[in-house]
Structures are given as structure tokens and as C-alpha cells.
Amino acid sequence: MEITKGTRVFITGAGSGIGRSTAIAAADLGARLFLTDINQIGLEQTVALISDKKGEVCMARDMDISQKDKVALFAQEIQKNFGPMDVVMNIAGIALFARIEDMTHEHWKKIIDVNLWGPIHVLESFVPEMIRAKKGHIVNVSSVAGLMGAPWHAAYSASKAGLIGLSEALRFDLKLHRIGITVICPGGVDTSLKNTVEIPGIDKDSPRFQKLKKMFSRHAISPDKVAKQILKAIRKNKFMIITSADVKFIYFCKHYLPPLYRIVMFRISGIMNSMGPKKDENHGV
Ligand SMILES: NC(=O)c1ccc[n+]([C@@H]2O[C@H](COP(=O)([O-])OP(=O)(O)OC[C@H]3O[C@@H](n4cnc5c(N)ncnc54)[C@H](O)[C@@H]3O)[C@@H](O)[C@H]2O)c1
Numbered sequence: 001m002e003i004t005k006g007t008r009v010f011i012t013g014a015g016s017g018i019g020r021s022t023a024i025a026a027a028d029l030g031a032r033l034f035l036t037d038i039n040q041i042g043l044e045q046t047v048a049l050i051s052d053k054k055g056e057v058c059m060a061r062d063m064d065i066s067q068k069d070k071v072a073l074f075a076q077e078i079q080k081n082f083g084p085m086d087v088v089m090n091i092a093g094i095a096l097f098a099r100i101e102d103m104t105h106e107h108w109k110k111i112i113d114v115n116l117w118g119p120i121h122v123l124e125s126f127v128p129e130m131i132r133a134k135k136g137h138i139v140n141v142s143s144v145a146g147l148m149g150a151p152w153h154a155a156y157s158a159s160k161a162g163l164i165g166l167s168e169a170l171r172f173d174l175k176l177h178r179i180g181i182t183v184i185c186p187g188g189v190d191t192s193l194k195n196t197v198e199i200p201g202i203d204k205d206s207p208r209f210q211k212l213k214k215m216f217s218r219h220a221i222s223p224d225k226v227a228k229q230i231l232k233a234i235r236k237n238k239f240m241i242i243t244s245a246d247v248k249f250i251y252f253c254k255h256y257l258p259p260l261y262r263i264v265m266f267r268i269s270g271i272m273n274s275m276g277p278k279k280d281e282n283h284g285v
Pocket of ligand 1: 012013015016017018019036037038039042063064065066091092093094095114118140142143144185186187188189190191192193194196220223278
């Protein structure tokens with residue numbers, strides 16, 4: 001479907017990174033926006049950036065997507081006043097890099113609550129009205145970690161693979177109702193996620209954290225580039241988008257060159273382990 005003047009677009013995670021870039025790009029096309037983020041200041045900044053360019057934000061609310069009732073209430077208000085959404089984008093997410101022995105139950109729960117339950121709450125709240133309208137498009141931002149179990153990503157990979165699984169199922173279920181779906185699998189994207197990522201056992205001010213951040217940024221693309229890919233995928237009704245060439249290569253190897261895939265992944269695992277918390281630093285926090 002084409003985002004044009006007046007298209008109603010709902011976006012989570014609009015306060016930063018990919019969500020912000022996508023909101024601005026959709027506003028540039030004339031979309032009427034419904035935005036949310038847990039970070040009120042970030043959300044207000046996005047609204048200001050869009051308003052400065054004469055874009056239209058119909059409603060914006062700071063909200064935690066892992067809280068089902070809050071999501072349902074906001075959706076009700078939006079749909080009562082503006083009708084069904086044309087496009088719903090699940091972009092908000094959090095990251096945690098950790099070995100299983102360094103994780104508590106709370107770590108697992110938080111990642112699944114935000115990255116998997118969050119999008120489910122959004123879909124539960126908006127899809128029934130879209131089905132009644134018999135049109136629309138859904139975007140779920142997963143990750144390369146949803147396509148392959150990257151080292152140190154057990155909880156994150158579980159949440160993002162779950163999002164791919166539900167997107168695959170909905171692709172067939174929602175076709176009947178003329179609703180398209182896109183799942184985005186970014187590799188590294190240069191956003192504030194690299195600052196907010198939790199790595200139990202590694203202090204954020206430590207040289208090791210800074211080194212990991214630098215390594216990450218070397219391979220990262222800009223959120224604006226991902227936003228462009230998202231809008232193109234909606235326009236062309238593409239199901240899956242892998243945003244970077246390096247990830248496409250590893251994904252290709254996983255399917256067609258499994259021995260090479262194993263070598264690459266064990267190499268990455270070795271690098272991660274050499275930079276991670278040493279055994280006696282394991283805090284299990
Ligand atoms: N940056 C990357 O390298 C990368 C790679 C793969 C996938 N992703 C995915 O892309 C998406 C966007 O991330 P980003 O890179 O733009 O990071 P970001 O941190 O810049 O943006 C994520 C936004 O989600 C919001 N958020 C976090 N928890 C929330 C909650 N409980 N309720 C509502 N909003 C919440 C944050 O406040 C933030 O504004 C995420 O789902 C992330 O997992 C990012």
C-alpha cells in the first residue's frame with residue numbers, strides 16, 4: 001500500500017532511532033501520525049521535529065507497550081476519534097546481550113514483555129478494526145538475531161524469532177482481509193540502542209563497553225536508511241527485509257553453506273567471549 005496524504009499510521013518507539021526516522025519519513029509523505037514511546041522527552045522531540053516541517057501528529061502518548069491495558073486504551077481512543085489505522089508499525093524494542101549464566105529471570109521477562117508481548121498487545125488492539133476495514137499494512141521490526149541465534153542473544157533472539165514466527169503466520173491469515181505484513185530484520189543500526197543495551201557484568205563506563213560500542217558502530221547503518229527501506233517495503237508489500245549486506249551474507253550461509261556459517265558464528269562467539277565479563281565477574285544481576 002502507498003502512504004500518501006491522510007494515511008493513518010501508528011508507530012511505537014517513535015521517540016528515538018528507527019521509530020523516529022520512520023515517523024518523520026512517513027510525515028514527509030503526508031501521513032497522519034499516531035505515535036507512542038515510553039520515553040516522553042524523546043517522543044516530544046519527535047513530535048516537535050515533525051510539527052516544524054508542518055507534518056501532522058494527531059495523537060502522541062508516552063506509554064509502556066508491555067502494559068496491555070494502556071495499549072488497549074490508547075488504541076480505543078485513537079480508533080474512536082479517527083477510525084481504523086491504515087498502517088501499524090511495531091518498532092519499539094530493547095536489547096540485552098548476556099550469557100545465560102549472567103541473566104536473572106527478570107532479564108528474560110523484561111525482554112519478552114517488551115519485544116514480544118508489546119507487539120502482541122498492539123496487534124490485539126488494532127488488527128480487529130483493520131479486518132473490519134478490509135485493508136492495511138503491519139510492520140514488525142525484528143532483528144538479525146531473530147533469523148539466527150547470535151552469541152549472547154538468547155533472550156533477545158527468542159523475542160525477535162517469536163516476532164518473525166507470528167508475522168509469518170499473520171502473513172497468510174491476514175491476506176484474506178487484504179492486510180499486508182512486513183517483518184524487518186536489521187543488522188547494526190546506529191541508534192541509541194547501543195547506549196541503552198544491557199550487558200550484565202559490564203559497566204557502561206568501562207573501556208570494554210566503549211570498545212564493544214565502537215565495534216558495533218563500525219558495521220551500523222543509519223536509522224534513516226532503515227526508515228526508507230520500511231516505507232519501500234510497505235509500498236511494494238514485501239514480506240521480509242534484511243537491512244544490511246553483511247547480515248544477508250550470513251543468512252545466505254546459514255541456509256546454503258552451513259559449515260561456513262558455523263565457522264563465522266563460532267568466530268563471532270569467540271570474539272564476544274574474549275570481550276565479555278570474566279568468570280569471576282559474573283554477577284547474575
Ligand atoms: N539498533 C540496532 O542495531 C537494531 C538491530 C536490530 C533490531 N533493532 C530493533 O529496532 C527497533 C528500534 O530500535 P532502535 O535501534 O531504533 O533503538 P532506540 O533505542 O533508538 O529506539 C527504541 C525505542 O523504543 C522505546 N521503548 C523501549 N521500551 C519501550 C516500552 N516498554 N514501551 C514503549 N517504548 C519503548 C525506547 O524508548 C526507544 O525510543 C527495536 O525493536 C530493536 O530491537 C535494532
